[in-house]
Every structure is written in C-alpha cells, then in structure tokens.
Amino acid sequence: MVLDCTTINAAGHLCIGGCDTTELAAAYGTPLYVMDESTIRTALRQYKASLNENYPNGGAVAFASKACCFKEMYRILQQEGCRADVVSAGEIHTALQAGFPAEHLYFHGNAKTDRDLQTALEAGIGRIVVDNESELYRLDEMAGRAGKCAEIYLRITPGVDAHTHQFIRTGQIDSKFGITLENGDVLRVIGDVLKLEHVALKGLHCHIGSQIFEADPFVYTVQIMLQLMADVRDRFGVTLTELDLGGGFGIRYKESDTPLNCGDYMRTVSSAALECAEKLRLPFPFLVIEPGRSVVAPAGLTLYTVEHVKKIPDVRTYVNVDGGMADNPRYILYQAPYTLMLANRADAAAEGPVTVAGCCCESGDLIQENVWLPACERGDLIAVLATGAYNYAMASHYNRLPNPPVVFVNNGQARVVVRRESYDDLLRNDV
Ligand SMILES: *Cc1c(COP(=O)(O)O)cnc(C)c1O
Numbered sequence: 001m002v003l004d005c006t007t008i009n010a011a012g013h014l015c016i017g018g019c020d021t022t023e024l025a026a027a028y029g030t031p032l033y034v035m036d037e038s039t040i041r042t043a044l045r046q047y048k049a050s051l052n053e054n055y056p057n058g059g060a061v062a063f064a065s066k067a068c069c070f071k072e073m074y075r076i077l078q079q080e081g082c083r084a085d086v087v088s089a090g091e092i093h094t095a096l097q098a099g100f101p102a103e104h105l106y107f108h109g110n111a112k113t114d115r116d117l118q119t120a121l122e123a124g125i126g127r128i129v130v131d132n133e134s135e136l137y138r139l140d141e142m143a144g145r146a147g148k149c150a151e152i153y154l155r156i157t158p159g160v161d162a163h164t165h166q167f168i169r170t171g172q173i174d175s176k177f178g179i180t181l182e183n184g185d186v187l188r189v190i191g192d193v194l195k196l197e198h199v200a201l202k203g204l205h206c207h208i209g210s211q212i213f214e215a216d217p218f219v220y221t222v223q224i225m226l227q228l229m230a231d232v233r234d235r236f237g238v239t240l241t242e243l244d245l246g247g248g249f250g251i252r253y254k255e256s257d258t259p260l261n262c263g264d265y266m267r268t269v270s271s272a273a274l275e276c277a278e279k280l281r282l283p284f285p286f287l288v289i290e291p292g293r294s295v296v297a298p299a300g301l302t303l304y305t306v307e308h309v310k311k312i313p314d315v316r317t318y319v320n321v322d323g324g325m326a327d328n329p330r331y332i333l334y335q336a337p338y339t340l341m342l343a344n345r346a347d348a349a350a351e352g353p354v355t356v357a358g359c360c361c362e363s364g365d366l367i368q369e370n371v372w373l374p375a376c377e378r379g380d381l382i383a384v385l386a387t388g389a390y391n392y393a394m395a396s397h398y399n400r401l402p403n404p405p406v407v408f409v410n411n412g413q414a415r416v417v418v419r420r421e422s423y424d425d426l427l428r429n430d431v
Contacts, residue, residue: 005036014343017409031323037410039299050266057284064292067389072417074098143198162209207246215268244288293389300388324358348374
C-alpha cells in the first residue's frame with residue numbers, strides 16, 4: 001500500500017487508522033479529509049529521536065505549519081515536544097489560540113509587512129527568520145521603538161540544485177527567497193546585521209526545496225552553511241550558535257517513489273553536520289529542521305463521491321467527483337502525482353485509465369489523469385492518497401464550495417478536528 005496507515009478489510013473497503021472509509025464517508029459526508037493521528041506522531045518522534053541520537057548538541061523539529069494548519073496540529077506538536085514554522089500573522093494567531101508557546105515559533109516570509117513584524121514582536125515569537133535587508137532595517141527600527149531586541153536568523157539562498165520540480169524549488173540563485181550566497185551579498189549583510197542594536201543574530205537558515213528524495217543535497221547544504229558560519233567567525237570574530245536547515249524531505253505519492261524514512265534523513269544530516277563542524281573547528285550549532293510534507297502527507301487521504309461517469313469513446317473516460325481544485329489545487333497548479341483507489345471496492349481489479357475530474361467550472365480542474373481504477377459508477381467512493389499536506393492548507397472557496405472537514409482517525413476511533421464549513425460560513429464577511 002502507498003500509505004502505511006491504510007488496509008483493506010474483508011468487505012473490500014479501504015480503511016485508514018482502523019476506520020472503514022465507507023463508514024467515515026457516511027458519517028461525515030464527502031469531500032472529506034481524513035488523517036491518521038499516529039502516523040503524524042510517529043513521524044515527529046522519528047525526527048526527534050534521530051536528531052537526539054545522532055547529534056550531541058541537540059536541536060529542534062519545527063513543523064512547517066503551512067503544510068497543514070489548524071489548532072489541533074499545534075496541540076499535537078506541543079504534546080510531542082516540537083516547535084513550528086509560521087509564515088503569516090494568520091498562522092501565528094492559530095498557533096497562539098491553540099495555546100502554542102510563541103517562543104517555539106519561527107517566523108518566515110519573503111514579504112513580511114510592518115504589521116506582520118509588529119505582531120511577531122508583540123507576541124514574542126522565538127525567532128524571526130529575516131529574508132531580506134528591507135525587513136532587517138524595518139525590524140531593527142520597530143524593535144528599538146518597542147524597547148526590544150529581536151532574535152533573528154538570516155535566510156540564506158545557498159544555490160543548491162535539489163533536482164525537483166521547478167515550481168517548488170527554492171534554493172536556487174533564481175529565487176524570490178533569501179539572501180543569495182553566490183554573489184557575495186551574505187557576508188556584507190551579516191556585517192551590517194552585527195552592527196544593529198535591536199536585532200540579535202542567533203543563526204542562519206536555508207531551505208533548499210521540496211519533495212527531495214536523496215540525502216545528498218542536504219549534506220551538501222550542511223557543508224555550505226557551516227563553511228559560511230566559519231567565514232563569519234573568521235571575518236567578524238562572531239560564532240553563530242544555531243543552524244536551521246529547512247524542510248523538503250520527500251514522501252511517497254506513487255508506488256514507484258522511494259523516499260528515505262524520517263529517521264534516515266536525520267541520521268545522514270546529523271552526521272554530516274558533526275563531521276563538518278569538527279573539521280572547521282566550529283562548536284556544534286543547535287540544529288533546527290523544518291519538515292512539513294513528510295510529517296503530514298502520508299497521514300492523509302481525501303474521500304470523494306462519484307457523481308457522474310462520462311465516457312467519450314476513443315478519447316477518454318471522465319470520473320467526475322464532488323470535490324476538486326477547491327480542496328486540492330495541486331494538480332491544476334503543477335500536475336502533482338497522486339495514487340487513487342476505489343475505496344468501496346478496493347480489492348477489485350483495475351479496468352483501464354480514467355481521468356478523475358473535479359466539480360469546479362474549469363476544464364483544468366482535474367485530480368489525476370491516466371489512473372487505473374476498477375470500473376466505477378455514480379455513488380462510488382474514491383480515495384486520493386497522501387493528501388495530508390498542502391490540501392486543506394491550500395483549499396479555496398472557488399465556486400463557493402465550503403471547505404471540507406478534517407477528521408482524525410486513531411486505532412479505529414474518529415473525531416472531527418476541523419468542522420465542515422456551512423453555507424452561512426461563506427457569507428460571514430459579505431455585507
Ligand atoms: C515549505 C517550507 C518548509 C517545509 O517544506 P516541506 O517540503 O513541506 O518539508 C520548511 N521550511 C521553509 C522555510 C519552507 O518554506
């Protein structure tokens with residue numbers, strides 16, 4: 001099975017976390033996001049354990065909220081002793097409302113507004129990850145006015161090509177994020193930062209991309225970043241004590257994908273950091289990693305009901321379902337691959353390639369093309385696997401579709417963690 005948390009029961013129904021998907025669909029309706037809680041907790045524990053076992057100076061696992069953001073996620077992170085990345089005042093608000101400690105938040109963003117920075121200062125966010133010089137000087141001034149000193153990282157663009165889809169690659173020189181290493185900007189900016197009174201540079205940050213399957217790009221990145229820390233020490237006599245390596249660890253969307261498991265990524269990255277710091281005679285920095293997708297994507301699936309099957313002889317068969325780009329825009333955005341199953345006859349033989357299409361008034365609203373499914377008809381239940389990341393988080397109200405609920409399952413028990421939006425919720429801000 002593509003997802004470890006799924007099984008097929010005697011009735012031939014797809015199950016997740018010990019719950020029968022046909023019963024979940026009947027109880028909560030479709031479209032429906034379902035997530036297996038123990039898969040999330042296990043991934044967080046693997047990252048933490050592997051970091052602690054393989055790296056003497058410890059570190060932190062900061063889940064990238066943007067992958068999956070609602071209050072229950074922050075409660076789980078807190079229970080598991082993890083921290084969190086946030087990229088907007090809205091994510092900060094969600095975290096704080098869930099009781100998550102502000103000092104365990106890392107605030108990212110390449111276009112932070114004054115209001116964002118004000119929110120972060122007032123809340124006492126642990127680290128503000130400064131993306132560019134304009135932000136740096138605005139933050140210094142605002143912190144000064146507030147009588148504070150902001151603890152920051154600088155986001156560096158190390159120029160590592162992680163061989164992945166160009167729309168989700170962010171470590172390149174051609175990137176809207178961060179301060180570019182190649183053209184010599186970085187040391188000049190760091191020199192300037194060190195002169196400022198109301199920001200304290202605690203460390204450096206980088207994030208090289210997403211859905212990366214090898215450990216090599218991360219090893220290479222660790223070496224580049226530690227070399228930069230050694231350069232900072234040699235040039236300015238300042239030893240930075242924290243290094244944030246970002247996220248981007250890959251997951252299995254298709255049977256043919258072969259990601260490393262969370263522990264293996266961390267083991268390789270930790271030992272590379274150890275070896276390299278020793279060589280450069282740097283004290284081991286506190287390591288931060290920011291996995292998003294790899295924590296939540298393999299925990300989730302989305303259930304849809306088939307509304308209509310349209311067969312166009314010699315062209316293709318469309319299986320039209322009751323959700324689509326409003327709850328999962330990833331196919332229309334960048335042809336994201338997914339594995340699909342017929343959840344109510346999960347053991348039936350596949351019959352031929354079909355296109356599973358969404359319900360939005362937009363021809364490009366497809367969930368997946370060329371998928372092999374058993375013959376299906378109106379009323380059948382389709383499961384799209386590995387949708388725990390960047391689905392609920394990317395949902396829109398296109399065509400005034402209310403957002404589906406998120407249901408957590410665990411050992412045969414189900415509970416709603418985000419309610420289904422009502423039609424009145426859609427009107428909340430209309431005057
Ligand atoms: C998106 C992002 C992450 C998480 O990436 P995944 O591919 O979901 O692991 C981590 N850090 C930063 C700065 C990001 O922008």
